[in-house]
Structure formats: structure tokens, C-alpha cells
Amino acid sequence: MVLSLEAALEQVSRARLAVLPTPLEPLSNWERELGHPGIYIKRDDMTGLGPGGNKLRSLEFLAGEALEQGADTLIAAGPLQSNLCTLAAAASAKLGLRCILVHNGEKPERLEGRVLPNRGLGAECRYRGPVDAGVREQVVAELCRELASSCHPYVIRNGATTGRGALGYVQAVPELERQFRERGIRQATLFAPGGNGGGATGLIYGNALLGFPFQVVIISVEDDRETLLAHIRQTLQEAEEILGLPFPGSLEEACVVDDTFRGEGWSVNTPASSRMVGAFARREGILVEHVYNSKVLVGMEAYIRDGRVPGAACYLHTGGFGSLFAQY
Numbered sequence: 001m002v003l004s005l006e007a008a009l010e011q012v013s014r015a016r017l018a019v020l021p022t023p024l025e026p027l028s029n030w031e032r033e034l035g036h037p038g039i040y041i042k043r044d045d046m047t048g049l050g051p052g053g054n055k056l057r058s059l060e061f062l063a064g065e066a067l068e069q070g071a072d073t074l075i076a077a078g079p080l081q082s083n084l085c086t087l088a089a090a091a092s093a094k095l096g097l098r099c100i101l102v103h104n105g106e107k108p109e110r111l112e113g114r115v116l117p118n119r120g121l122g123a124e125c126r127y128r129g130p131v132d133a134g135v136r137e138q139v140v141a142e143l144c145r146e147l148a149s150s151c152h153p154y155v156i157r158n159g160a161t162t163g164r165g166a167l168g169y170v171q172a173v174p175e176l177e178r179q180f181r182e183r184g185i186r187q188a189t190l191f192a193p194g195g196n197g198g199g200a201t202g203l204i205y206g207n208a209l210l211g212f213p214f215q216v217v218i219i220s221v222e223d224d225r226e227t228l229l230a231h232i233r234q235t236l237q238e239a240e241e242i243l244g245l246p247f248p249g250s251l252e253e254a255c256v257v258d259d260t261f262r263g264e265g266w267s268v269n270t271p272a273s274s275r276m277v278g279a280f281a282r283r284e285g286i287l288v289e290h291v292y293n294s295k296v297l298v299g300m301e302a303y304i305r306d307g308r309v310p311g312a313a314c315y316l317h318t319g320g321f322g323s324l325f326a327q328y
């Protein structure tokens, strides 16, 4: 028997962490400015724990597995301003777990950006200097071996971009579909960032399993289209195995992956994305950071201006603005 999407998701262990549904709100000033009725923001910056943000949806499924395995410690790794690390610290606090964060970066002299909340949330932070992500993973593996005799660690792999982590955004699609239906909106295009592609995978997979209620446009902030699609394909395969529901159709036809707004790549502003941080804040009173969200807004605006959005446009705000305080 083939399970429905929601029934299949119910069978996967999940720790309830996020305040859901997150709001769906019109961006009315921008609508007027662009002369396009129906521009929305999905406020996943307001998922409710710590500073909020997209990764809390993934952490619900990852922490669910951790608890099922009897883990008492969550280990997450990332650069100093990693959104995932702060949200892992917040999730651990909520679930009564120890949290260890492994950073590739020097111990900062000042507690700026996310370093301050990480400490405040009770995480144990280990700074490994300017090593690359590969070495950082080795450090995590060594740490796990060290801890094995004294506690039960669970490692959040690959910045939560795993098949299980992607289920967070599979689960967000029926939530969004309900919100648009309640507003009487029948046609909408979702714009979301693609970094490692975990969130993108979930949106594309969830949208396909629901019968394509949305058009999905992923704005790459880091890699070229082919590389991002390869990440998505890999994560999708893992997600399909966990959920037991095959992806209906072809990945390329199920979404648009656009790499033309990424500039020099991850964390490097383009002139347009740099302007967008301030312009969006002044227009709508909402803060965005420059690594992921400002490039998506630039992309969405271009699509609207070019007449490539036939119905409503919806920008997925993935949060992360805590790092804004260390970006300028």
C-alpha cells in the first residue's frame, strides 16, 4: 500500500521543536512597488527556538532519531557563524541534551554574531582553527571515539543536509499548501535558497509528492546548477529511502535551479545582494542576512520584473540574521 505524504511522515521519529505553522504574510510595500499583487513571505525565520530559522525543521527529524537511539549529546559542526550550530544548541537546551559545537575557526576575541548565543544556550564550543570542512569532519569522528565510553553522542552530519534532515521541508509543503488554499490562492511560485541543497530537496520532494501545487525556484547561493542538482539528487535518494515514497517524475522537470544570482559564491555579496539587505529592511521592516536570503530576494525580484511569475510569488525566509551582526 502506498502511504499518503502526511501518513508517511507520521511514521518517522520527530522531536517537536518548532512553532508551526510559521506565518505566511503579504509583502504589501513590495507588491505596490513592483505592481505585482500577491508577493508573500513565509516566515521560517520565526520557527521559535533560539534565533529561529530553517534548520530547526530539519533538527526535528534529526533529534527525533537521536532520541530514538538513546543519545544524550548532540554534536554539530560548522564555521563560527553557522546557523545550524546555534539551532542545534537551542534544540539541545530544549530537549535536555548536552551540545558540543566543533568550529573551524579561531576562538574569537569578541563574542560577536552567533558566538554569544551559542554560549548563552549552554553549548560547549571547540575551536579547531582555520581547517577545511574535511578536517573538521575528522575532528568530529575523533571526538565521537573519545566520548564513546562516557556518553552517547549523535552527530548532525553535513550541516543537516541529509535525507532525514530534508524531511523538515517535505513536511513544510503541505503546511504552505494549506496556507495558500485558505487565502484562496491557486497559483504560487516558491523562491528558496540552495546552499548544500537540503532545504531545496525537501521542498522539491514534498511538492512533487503533493502533486505539484507550486512552482519551485531554487536560487543557488554557492554552486553551479549541475553541482547543486547533484547534491539535491543524492539527498533526495536518502529521503526516498527513509520515507518509502518514490519521487514521481524527473528532478530537472520538477523545479528550476538558477545559479545566476550567486556571484562569487557562498558568503560573498554581489552588489545587488548587498543593496537588498538594506532595501528590504527599509521596505518591509524585516532583516535578512547576505549569505542566503538577500540573493534569493534579488532573484525573486528579477523573476517578477521579467514577468516570469504568473501567480503569487512566495519568498521563503530561512532566517540566519544572527550572523548579520558579524557580517558588516
Ligand SMILES: Cc1ncc(COP(=O)(O)O)c(C=O)c1O
Residues within 6 Å of the ligand: 053, 054, 083, 084, 159, 161, 193, 194, 195, 196, 197, 198, 199, 200, 292, 293, 318, 319, 320
Ligand atoms: C539561513 C540559511 N538559509 C539557507 C540555508 C541553505 O540551506 P541548505 O544548505 O539546506 O541549502 C542555510 C544553510 O546553512 C542557512 O543557514
